[in-house]
Amino acid sequence: MSFQGREGGPLGPYYDAQAVTPSDTVDLPGGPCQALYVAGDGNVTVTLESGAEITIAMVAGWQNLAQLRVRRVHVGSEATETTATGILALYV
16 A cells, blocks of 8 residues: 555555644645654644544654544644644654
8 A cells, every 4th residue: 555656554654754833724734644743742632634623642752653644733722732742744
């Protein structure tokens, strides 16, 4: 299976990583990613490629990637605020 003309499966290897600036109105500039990485623990509120919005608790580190096709990372509100830091969108 390949995405965007690259070899590899939906879980890697990743050919690109882009720093994420959370926004409640702007999608990721590279399109939906295949996974998220965080450098600092916390919650991340996202819109998935399907349009569903969820909040996930993430633990920092490469072994804890969120293997989700994410379209947008939200700033969020007080109840669903994105608190994780150092977020990267990963692409295969």
